[in-house]
Each structure stands twice: as C-alpha cells, then as structure tokens.
Amino acid sequence: MRIAFFNPQGNFDKENSYITEHPDFGGQLIYVREVAMELSKLGVDVDIFTRKINDNNWPEFKDDFDFYEDYHNLKIIRIPFGGDRFLRKELLWPYLKDFAYGINKYYEKNNIKPSFITTHYGDGGITGAIFEKITGIPFSFTAHSLGAQKIDKLGVNIDNFEQYDNEYNFSIRINAERLSMNRSAFNIVSTNIERFEQYGHTLYNGAININDDSKFKVIPPGVNITTFSSEKKEIDDFFWKNIENYLKRDIKEINKQYIVLSSRVDEKKNHLGAVRAYAKSKKLQEISNLVIFVRGLKNGFKDIYKLSKKEQKIIGEIKRIVEDYGLYGKISLFDVPGQEELSSAYRYFVMKKSVFVLPAFYEPFGLAPIEAAAVGLAVVATKNGGPMESFDKGKYGVLIDPFDIKDMEKGILDGLKNFDKYSELGRKRVVENYTWEITAKKYLENINNYLKNPQKNKEYLHIPAYFFDYSKNIEKNIIIDYLKRKNAQ
Numbered sequence: 001m002r003i004a005f006f007n008p009q010g011n012f013d014k015e016n017s018y019i020t021e022h023p024d025f026g027g028q029l030i031y032v033r034e035v036a037m038e039l040s041k042l043g044v045d046v047d048i049f050t051r052k053i054n055d056n057n058w059p060e061f062k063d064d065f066d067f068y069e070d071y072h073n074l075k076i077i078r079i080p081f082g083g084d085r086f087l088r089k090e091l092l093w094p095y096l097k098d099f100a101y102g103i104n105k106y107y108e109k110n111n112i113k114p115s116f117i118t119t120h121y122g123d124g125g126i127t128g129a130i131f132e133k134i135t136g137i138p139f140s141f142t143a144h145s146l147g148a149q150k151i152d153k154l155g156v157n158i159d160n161f162e163q164y165d166n167e168y169n170f171s172i173r174i175n176a177e178r179l180s181m182n183r184s185a186f187n188i189v190s191t192n193i194e195r196f197e198q199y200g201h202t203l204y205n206g207a208i209n210i211n212d213d214s215k216f217k218v219i220p221p222g223v224n225i226t227t228f229s230s231e232k233k234e235i236d237d238f239f240w241k242n243i244e245n246y247l248k249r250d251i252k253e254i255n256k257q258y259i260v261l262s263s264r265v266d267e268k269k270n271h272l273g274a275v276r277a278y279a280k281s282k283k284l285q286e287i288s289n290l291v292i293f294v295r296g297l298k299n300g301f302k303d304i305y306k307l308s309k310k311e312q313k314i315i316g317e318i319k320r321i322v323e324d325y326g327l328y329g330k331i332s333l334f335d336v337p338g339q340e341e342l343s344s345a346y347r348y349f350v351m352k353k354s355v356f357v358l359p360a361f362y363e364p365f366g367l368a369p370i371e372a373a374a375v376g377l378a379v380v381a382t383k384n385g386g387p388m389e390s391f392d393k394g395k396y397g398v399l400i401d402p403f404d405i406k407d408m409e410k411g412i413l414d415g416l417k418n419f420d421k422y423s424e425l426g427r428k429r430v431v432e433n434y435t436w437e438i439t440a441k442k443y444l445e446n447i448n449n450y451l452k453n454p455q456k457n458k459e460y461l462h463i464p465a466y467f468f469d470y471s472k473n474i475e476k477n478i479i480i481d482y483l484k485r486k487n488a489q
Contacts, residue, residue, distance in 0.1 A: 001043075001044050001045065001115050001116075002044070002045040002046075002047065002112065002113070002115055003044055003046055003047075003114055003115065003116050003117070003118060003447065004047040004048075004049060004103070004114040004117050005035075005047070005048045005049065005118050005119075005120065005124075006049050006099075006103070006117060006118070006120065006124040006127045006128050006131070007028070007029070007032050007049065007050050007119075007120045007121070007124050008049075008050060008051050008081075008089075008096060008099050008123045008124060008127060009024050009028075009050075009051075009089035009092060009121060009123055009124075010022075010024040010025045010026075010028070010050070010089070011025070011029075011050050011051060011053065011058075011078075012029065012032075012033060012048055012050055012066065013060045013061060013076065014066055014067060014068050014069065014076075015060065016033070017060045018060075019338075020264075020295075020339070021295065023088070024088055024089050026264075027144070027221075027367055028120055028144045030339075031120070031142075031144070031221055032048060032120055033048075033068075034222060034224060034436040034439070035118075035222075035436060035440050035443060036048055037068060037074065037436070038222075038436045038437050038439065038440030038441075039440045039443065039444060040071045040072075040073050041071075041437075041440075042440060042441070042444060043073075044073070044444065046073065046074045046075070047075050047077055047114065048076045048077065049078075049079060049099075049103050050076065050078055050079075051079065051080075051081060051092075051099070052064065052079060052080040054080075055084055055085045055086050058086045061078060061086075064077070064078055065077060065078070066078070077103075077106060079102035079103055079106065081095045081096075081098040081102055082094075082095035082098070089121075089123060090168055090169050091169075092123055093123065093169055093172045093176070093470070094470035096126055096127045096467070097130055097467060097468050099127050100127045100128075100131040100134065101130075101134070103127075103131060104131060113135070113137065115447075115451060116137065116138060116139070116185075116447045116451065117131060117137055117138070117139035117140070118139065118142065118188075118447075119139050119140065119141050119142065119180065119184075120142050120144060121142075121143065121144050121145075122143065122147065122173050122176040122177045123176065125139075125141045125143070125176060125177065125179070125180025125181070125184070126176035126180055126467060128180065128184070129179050129180055129183045129184075129463060130463065130467060130468075132183065133463060138184075138185040138450065138451075138454060139183075139184055140184055140185055140186055140187070140188055140217075140443075140446075140447070141180040141181055141184035141188070142187075142188040142189075143177065143181070143187070143189075143198070144364075145364060146177055146201070146204075147168075147170055147173040147177055147203075148174065148177075148198070148201040148202075148203040148204065149198060149362075149364075150168070150170075151164075151170055151174075151479070153268060153361075153362075154168075156170070157483055157486070158480070158483040158484055158487050161479065161480065161483055165476070170479060171474045171475070171476045171479060172466075174203055174478060174479055175464070175474070175475055176467070177204070177207075178203075178204055178206075178207035178208075178461065179461055179467075181199065181204065181208045181215075182207045182208060182457070182459070182460065182461045183457065183460055183463075184215075185454070185455070186215055186217050186450065187199065187208070187215055187216050187217070188216075188217050188443075189216055189217070189218055190218070190221055190365035190386055191364075191385075191386045191389040191390070192218055192389065193386060193388060193389055194364055194365065194385075194386065195210060195216050195218070196210055202482055202485075203479065203482055214455060217442070219439055219442040219443060219446070220365070220390065220433065220434055220439065221365060221434070221436075221439060222434050222435045222436035222437070222439040222440075223367070223370050223371050223374045223434055223435060223436070224339075224436060225430070225431065225435055227340060227343050228339075228343045228371045228372075228374040228375050229343065229374070229375065230347065230374075230376045230427065232347065233340075233343075233344065233347075235341070236344050236347060236348070239341050239344040239345065240348050242334075243345060243348050246300075246332050247289075247291075247332055249300075249332070250300060250328075250329070250331065250332035250334075251289050251329060251331075252330070253289070254289070255352075256288050257288040257289075257352055257353050257354050258288055258290070258349050258352050258355075259274070259278060259288050259289070259290045259291070259354065259355055259412060259416075260291055260293070260345075260349050260354055260372070261274055261357055261359075262293040262345075262368065262372070263358055263360065263368055265294055265307070265310075265311045265314050265315065266314075267310070268360060268361050268362065269358070269359070269360045270359040270360050270361050270382075270402050271318065271359070272314065272317055273402055273403075273405065273408060274357050274359040274412075275290070275318050275321050275322075275331075277359075277405045277406075277408035277409045278409075278412075279321050279322075279324075279325040279327060280325075280405060280409070281409045281413075283409070284409060284412060284416075285327075285330055287416060288354075288412075288416055289330050289331065289332070290327075290330060290331045290332075291331070291333075291334070291349070292318070292331070292332075292333045293333075293334065293335075293342070293345065294307070294311075294333050294334070294335065295335060295337060296335055297315075297333050297334060298335045300332065300333045301315070301319050301322075301333065315333070318333075342371075343371075343375055346371075346372055346375035346376070346377055347375055347376070349377060350377055353378075353420075353423075354377055354378070355377060355378045355379070355380050355412060355416055355419070355422075356368075356369060356372035356377040356379050356380070357380045357381070357412060357415075358379075358380070358381040358387065359381075359408060360382045360385070360402060361382070361384065361402050362382070362384045363381070363382050363385040363386050363387060364385055364386055365385070365390070366381060366382075366385065366386040366387045366390060369381045369390075369391070369397065370390060370430055370434050372426075373396070373397065373426030373429065374426075374427060374431070376423045376426075376427055377423065377426070378397065378398070378415040378416070378418070378419045378423050379396075379398070379422065379426050380397065380398040380399075380400055380411050380414075380415040381397060381398070381399060382400060382401075382402045383399035383400060383401060383402075384401075384402060387399060390429075390433075391426075391429070392429070395425070396422070396425045396426050396428075396429040397415075397422055397425070397429075398411045398412075398422065399411070400412075
C-alpha cells in the first residue's frame with residue numbers, strides 16, 4: 001500500500017530544521033513526521049508532499065527529494081509552487097491548485113499512484129479535495145486547528161474583519177476547511193470534544209454533520225517515547241549542568257519542587273494566569289519555585305528584546321508581576337532549544353518532584369502535557385478541551401479552570417503534594433494510549449476499512465472556481481453573516 005501525506009506549509013528535511021522554532025514549523029510537522037515514520041515501519045510506502053523552496057535563507061529545502069535515515073520506504077517529495085522564496089502559510093492559498101497538479105504530475109511521470117491520501121491543516125485539505133477531483137483518490141482530513149476558533153479567539157468582529165482577513169486569509173481558509181471536511185472520506189480528530197466543539201461551529205453548518213459517525217475517526221496524537229523517556233540519556237550530563245547554572249543564577253533556594261511552564265509563549269497559553277496564581281500564593285512560594293522555558297532567552301529577562309513583539313509583551317507582563325510581588329529569587333526563565341533538550345529538562349525536574357502546568361484558556365488536544373507525563377512529571381492542565389479527555393476527567397492528572405486563579409493555585413498544590421501518584425498514573429496513561437505507533441496503527445486500520453467499503457458522499461460541496469483561479473471573488477458571506485449575528489447578540 002502507498003499512502004501520501006499532503007502538507008504544503010512549513011517543510012520537512014532529515015535534520016528536522018526549524019521544528020518548533022518558527023510558527024509554520026510547529027506541532028503539525030512533528031505529527032506528520034511521526035505518523036509517517038510509524039506507517040513506514042508497518043510496511044507502508046509513504047510519500048510526504050511539501051513545497052520546494054529555492055531561497056538562500058532556507059537552503060535545506062531546495063532539493064526535490066529528502067529522506068529520514070533508516071526509513072527506506074518513506075520519501076519527502078518537494079513540489080515547486082508559489083515561486084522560489086519561502087512563504088508563510090497565510091500566503092500559500094493562491095498556489096495550492098498548482099501543488100495538487102504538481103503532485104499528480106509526479107505520480108503520472110513515475111507510473112505509480114497512492115491508494116489513499118491523508119491531508120493536514122486547511123491548505124493540505126483543499127489540496128486533497130482538488131487532487132481527489134482530478135484523480136478520484138480518496139483522502140482524510142486532519143485539521144489540527146480550525147479557522148473558526150481562531151476568528152473567535154482573536155475577537156474578529158464586523159468592523160475589523162477586513163483587517164484580519166487581509167492578514168490571515170480567513171475567507172479562503174474557512175471555505176477551504178468546509179470543502180475539506182465535506183469531501184473527505186473521513187475526518188480525523190484527536191478527541192470527541194474536538195469533533196463536537198470545533199467541527200460543530202456555526203461556520204461549518206451545511207458542510208459537515210457532526211452526528212454522522214462515519215465522517216469522524218477519533219485518533220489521538222502520540223508521543224515519541226524514545227525521545228520523551230524517563231531513562232537517563234547522554235545529553236543529560238551536559239544539559240543538566242546548563243539548567244543548574246540557570247537556577248543558581250536566578251533561584252535562592254534551588255532544592256525545592258518546581259512549577260514548569262514550557263508551552264509556546266502565546267496569549268492563549270495563559271502563562272500570565274499561572275504566574276499570577278504563583279505570585280498570589282504564599283503556599284506555592286513556600287514549597288516551589290517557578291521555571292519558564294522560553295526559546296532564545298539564555299539570559300532571562302535581559303534577552304526579551306530577542307523575542308517577537310507578541311512574546312515581548314507577554315514576558316514583559318510577567319516581569320512586571322515578578323517586580324510587583326517581589327518574586328526575584330523564585331523564578332527562572334531560560335532557553336530549551338529542542339525536543340531532546342526539552343525531554344532532558346523534564347527528566348531533571350522529575351528528580352525535583354515537579355509539576356508541568358498547561359493553563360491554556362482552551363487546548364484542542366494538548367500534546368505537551370502528554371509528553372511531560374511520558375517522562376514522569378505530574379501534570380496540571382486546563383480542563384477546557386483535550387486534556388479533559390486525555391487525562392480522563394482528572395483521573396491521571398489535575399485539571400484546572402484557567403480563568404480562576406484560586407482554582408489554579410489549588411490544582412498546582414494538589415499536583416505538587418501528590419507528585420508520586422500523578423507521576424505514576426500519567427506515565428501509565430501515555431504508554432498504554434498515546435504513542436505514535438498506536439496512532440499509526442489506527443490510521444492504517446481506518447484507511448483499510450474505508451478502502452474495503454468506500455462510501456461515496458451524496459452531499460458533496462462544489463469546489464468553487466476561486467480555488468482554481470485566485471483572481472475570482474472569494475465568498476465571504478458565510479463569515480460576514482456569522483459576525484453580524486454575533487454582533488447583534
């Protein structure tokens with residue numbers, strides 16, 4: 001069997017360049033890479049299609065083909081489209097037709113074809129829909145995140161819609177997502193919560209029936225348990241010394257438990273909520289210190305200028321809280337540059353009986369707490385979204401209300417005081433339910449089941465002309481009508 005992955009944004013190479021370092025190189029790329037690798041171990045021929053870039057600033061992505069060591073039936077295939085230079089994901093939409101046709105040309109030239117396509121994010125999804133229209137080959141759609149939720153989180157309204165639309169291309173994205181979820185063989189979601197809360201958004205009415213079980217497959221992402229292992233590794237000798245140097249620089253009493261924040265510095269991740277909970281709690285300060293992993297911050301607050309403007313704003317707010325509550329000597333910010341280092345840092349703080357905290361306002365799935373649990377940290381995570389399901393309503397970790405400072409304090413105290421219990425339960429939960437091998441096997445099972453009994457969609461949405469000719473007027477009425485109704489409420 002041959003399965004293709006369509007992922008136009010970001011890029012892939014054998015060195016995993018820029019993974020987690022750039023907004024377009026986030027968790028989605030890790031997800032695709034890991035599932036593809038595990039499928040190849042199962043004997044599947046796997047093709048990852050992405051964009052060829054001939055740009056001196058991005059030399060890693062100039063070749064037509066790439067590979068991962070020891071994965072002999074897995075290819076990275078780069079298709080030229082959208083010019084030579086790197087383009088952020090919001091700028092790729094006009095060129096996705098060329099991506100789909102380029103993939104088809106590759107298969108025709110090599111006289112092969114895939115049995116099934118798995119598509120990722122809205123841009124991969126619409127590429128799959130166009131490719132299916134050309135070839136008849138079915139595809140699955142894994143959204144990773146949907147534009148409707150971003151519209152709501154950004155506070156888009158009828159007055160500022162055009163401004164946001166110019167930056168994020170919501171008009172084309174929402175329509176692409178509607179077509180992707182409608183025309184797919186099935187949609188892959190991480191949790192049932194994602195299915196009903198995200199796909200059930202008003203903006204997807206008429207595109208998908210969230211009560212149709214045949215259109216949804218719940219397949220959680222996994223953890224690379226080789227990377228995120230509790231077993232000591234060679235890197236630890238070096239990186240633990242770095243950590244101890246940071247702590248000795250910033251912390252007065254280093255032999256305490258720790259509260260660990262390691263999520264991307266983003267407003268929706270709610271670092272500020274956790275910092276405020278710590279700042280207002282004498283109990284937390286008595287038994288623990290606070291550490292925040294921030295890529296690029298080797299010198300703590302002194303390096304704020306190296307961050308993006310959005311990151312600077314959040315870290316600046318944290319600095320003000322630290323100053324207002326006299327937290328110097330109890331908090332450390334430092335750089336953790338990659339996944340191996342992140343796992344090493346988790347192992348270090350496991351020795352300190354520490355808690356990983358994800359206080360996000362909403363988390364669609366929450367891979368980060370699963371990774372932390374795999375290593376052995378006790379997990380305290382938002383109750384809003386995926387962690388409610390992945391940690392089974394608090395059975396395997398502590399769930400908190402991210403809008404309630406007191407509840408956050410209570411939850412973090414629970415995690416610290418009951419570290420041994422949550423550490424053991426969390427690791428068990430991950431190993432039994434959340435590995436990439438399990439994820440890949442579920443992909444393959446659902447693909448095989450579909451191919452044995454393909455279900456033709458009787459309610460296909462028509463693919464509009466503007467996906468083939470971007471100069472045409474793009475349909476915006478769905479979003480504008482939604483914003484008008486929201487404004488009137």
